[in-house]
Amino acid sequence: MRILFIGSRLYDDVDYYVRKKGIESILTESNEDAINLDLPDQVFIVPRGMDGPKQIAVTQDVDAVVPLIGIDPPLIQVAKMKEELEEQGIPVIAADVRAVELTSNKINTKQFYKEIGVATPDYQILNSPDDLTLDFPVVLKQGEGQGGKDIRIALNQDDLKEYFEEFSEALCEKFIEGSEISIEVLGFNGEYITLPPIYKGETTLEGTHPLNKVKLGPCLIDGVDNNLIQHTAYKVARNLDSDGIFEMDFMYSHKDNQLYAIEVNTRPNGTRYLTSATCGINSLCELINMACGDFSLKDVLDKMEYYYSTEIPIGNYTGPEINEPVKSFDNNDFVVHGPEGYQRITIRAESKKELENLINDLT
Known part of the structure; x- marks a missing residue:
């Protein structure tokens, strides 16, 4: 091969x-x-x-x-x-042209959610600060971009005007106060399987990036039904009707008791280590199985494991030596990843208590 x-x-x-x-x-x-x-x-x-x-x-x-x-x-x-x-x-x-066109532009993604009946925060396209009809605070975005690029939270009209000093158009979205959640879906030849949802922290008006937050797997939030997250993610993936990895971001509003879909990425993503730690499924390795003709939903389900896990920003790792292969949980309870100065450690254990002990030992 x-x-x-x-x-x-x-x-x-x-x-x-x-x-x-x-x-x-x-x-x-x-x-x-x-x-x-x-x-x-x-x-x-x-x-x-x-x-x-x-x-x-x-x-x-x-x-x-x-x-x-x-x-x-x-x-x-x-x-x-x-x-x-x-x-x-x-x-x-990899994803096909239709799936990429629907997901790489945030405006297209919003329209797609509406067409398939998936809840997403109220939004409007602004060509001027004076066009706003939503109440503050609002989230301002450009159609394209990743990693928080060109995203601002506007608390008032002055913030909105300042954004338009740099941009001539904005996707303006209602700010949702609540929990940030990500989930990976694997798709191949019309079959899809959802992996465990990951908790990425609470939203902040300061717009704190998820990379700077402690994340947990699986997602365990009062009032949040993980089956609903997985069902909604499956629905999105099925309607995208393409191959590869889909990483979906959701927001859960405690006030509204509502799960909102935010965006979809059709590429390897930042939560893959935490997902692998939580369930034992490495999404990148599954891409290789797809290429070899070895991928099946039954095989993924048979390999599924159940752990408690967390991911913590550490800057530079100076702890115990990691077993080979260093990027795999096959022989490790933890994996270190990311560039020097911005490293993160992802840790897993069979119970919450064991996880706490490992965190104390490693950080």
């Missing part, structure tokens, strides 16, 4: 699994100084874009392509490459 991986930044997350399955790994990367280039069997440095990976996929006669891309801008190019390569019989484990 020969698989082409696109992008090296996340490759160390799956290298151990690739070797375990005896896969011949080929990787394309546009940055010759990128990390993890020493891990695959072959590496090709190509120009930015998907023309290079597409050519390598054909000339190297690969059996499948697995993009390991954790940012939004290239996703539409990946989706178009998927169409072209799959016409030639080479499967690409």
Whole structure:
């Protein structure tokens, strides 16, 4: 089995699994100084874009392509490459053009939620501060962007005017006071399975980024039905009707007793370590199973485990040595990830008490 991986930044997350399955790994990367280039069997440095990976996929006669891309801008190019390569019989484990167009633009996503009957916070498109009809506070966003980029919370008209000094249009959304929740869904060949919801903390008027919060898995919030979260996520994924990983963000309003859908990402995401710690399912490894023809809902369910887990920002890790493979929970109770200075530690245990003890030992 020969698989082409696109992008090296996340490759160390799956290298151990690739070797375990005896896969011949080929990787394309546009940055010759990128990390993890020493891990695959072959590496090709190509120009930015998907023309290079597409050519390598054909000339190297690969059996499948697995993009390991954790940012939004290239996703539409990946989706178009998927169409072209799959016409030639080479499967690409990624979202298709329709799914990317619906999810990469927040306005399109809002309209999609409305069409399929999924609750989302009230919103309007503003071309001027004077167009606002929602009550403050409101959340201001651009149609495209990730990681909190270009998102502001406006408490009054002055905040709104300040935002329009930088932008000519805004997606304006009602601010929801409540709990932030993420959930991963795996999809392949029209079948979908939801993994455990993850709690990412409470919303703040300061707009604190989830990376700076302590997260917990599974999501255990008074009044929140995890079955409802999973059912809603499944409904969204089924209507997107595509392959790969879907990470969905929800907000639960304690005041309204309402679950609101916020956005969908069709790429590897920041909660994948916590999801893996909580249930034993590594979503990136499941992409490889899809590429090999080894993916099934029954297999995922059979592998499902149940742990309590948490993820904590630590800056730089200086604790005990981690067992190989260092990015896997197969032989570890904890995994350290992220760049130096911004590292996070994800820890799991079979009970809340054991988790507390591990946290005390490691932090």
